Amino acid sequence: MSYPITQSFIPGLPKNPYRNGVGAYEGVVAHSTDDLNATAQNIHDFEARTYNNAFVQFAVDWTCIIQFADTNYGAYGAGYNANQRFVHVELCETNDPDKFKESYSRYVWILAKILHDRKLGVSEKASFWTHADVHATWPQDTTHTDPVEYLQSHGVSVSQLVSDVKAQYNAMDVSIATVPQKAPSSNSNSSASGLVTVLASSLYYYNKPDWNAKAGTVTKGEAFTVVDTVTVNGSKMYKLKSGNYITANPQYVKYTN
Ligand SMILES: [Zn+2]
Structure with missing residues (x-):
């Protein structure tokens, strides 16, 4: 829920x-x-x-x-x-x-x-x-x-x-423990370029490519399918399969193909 x-x-x-x-x-x-x-x-x-x-x-x-x-x-x-x-x-x-x-x-x-x-x-x-x-x-x-x-x-x-x-x-x-296993298999039918895993204990995600569009938080260990990379005000964001966005800063997230 x-x-x-x-x-x-x-x-x-x-x-x-x-x-x-x-x-x-x-x-x-x-x-x-x-x-x-x-x-x-x-x-x-x-x-x-x-x-x-x-x-x-x-x-x-x-x-x-x-x-x-x-x-x-x-x-x-x-x-x-x-x-x-x-x-x-x-x-x-x-x-x-x-x-x-x-x-x-x-x-x-x-x-x-x-x-x-x-x-x-x-x-x-x-x-x-x-x-x-x-x-x-x-x-x-x-x-x-x-x-x-x-x-x-x-x-x-x-x-x-x-x-x-x-x-x-x-x-x-x-539910958090099961996300990293589920996410890669959901790649198969999309043009996904990889998987992003959260390293920070808590991290904002955004519902638009806009650093002010905070929509909630994700937690360390959660993983999401990346469909695109965008640059917003000079900093990179990953667009996720869900349509949300997350920072691409390697201090906070790890990207894997
Ligand atoms: Zn009260």
Whole structure:
């Protein structure tokens, strides 16, 4: 299972590194909005006006996942201690069981992906936190106890959420491990010129030959069929069979015929 992430970064956000440095988040905080029927886009637009008080990196509803902010920098989601350690994800609230199901699948997936991107595992109150856990650990920082009550209203306990995120995380391990074997055989009917393997622990890919068209990240060891090489603003990109693009810089990727 996989979902698209719509990147819609809020302009002007502060760029505060985590306590261990830029990109070095230590886990995730699972939130819910406490704003019945507000969509991820509504939350985005609200936070675009009020980010000096609070903002998160992701919000998830029943149709989409929107990324508001770069995960390389801390957000303002749950107070001093959590913000310098963790990425924050908001789950949009609904009373509709079908909408809940749709949004919950996306929530589990993005929580697992954020942890998987840095190989942090899924460990309660270590890499995986609810806002309620943050309140319990640092009560001086925050009074919120979401998303416990909201999830319970749909019959989901926090321990269920943790086990669902673990299962998704483990599924990501498997799918990444199988990509390098599958990719070469898919070459046979195309004009593919080779295979590119990711060397960096995490690397952006692009949906256009444009360094600003970031569409998501790939992880070390993933491999993709290359169909073309293009030069964009003086730097080379590989065009992949999927139609996406990735850097051709040998510092970050390895090319093989
Ligand atoms: Zn919260």
